[in-house]
Amino acid sequence: MQFREIEFASGLKDEKILRHFGEDEFAHKRLLARMNSPSLSESFFALLRRRGFDTPATDAPRDAKERRSNYGKRQRAMVEILTHHEKLYKEYELAEALLDHDEYFSLWRSHHIKMVERMVGAKRGTGGSEGVGYLRTTLEKKFFPEMWEARTFLNTKHGDQGCPFAK
16 A cells, blocks of 8 residues: 555556555555645646746646647656756756656666565465566656656757747
8 A cells, every 4th residue: 555655646646556445445545545636746747837837737637639738848848947957956956856756666666576576486466466577567657757758858959949849
């Protein structure tokens, strides 16, 4: 339950996981509270919105088109922060701290897989999953994908050409 609380609080909210805890009233109540609370991602982008960025404050768009639009707006904000970190220092430092959290969690996942492999081999997992095979599928999960992918749009000519996403 605590592991799932960290995931939910960080932005990886999954109703299927919540349903797995339906029989455990205590765990279900805590996870439901996390599900309905703003994630770190939502809180970060809500902060940017309050500071003048055109970023959606929620992770839950109504449809695929809106999801792509919101994702793009978040990437643009991140590129702006990354390319003007000297004037957006606080936002930059907070984004980097969130990425540290994401990276360390990913490293924990990797270490956990190796520990499970060493201890139980290819047996079924404690949560009823297929074990190591399932755990490997989680390695690419990211709490803040927009922050990671924004780096794709950075270039050395930024100063000469303006922001890649300039209006």
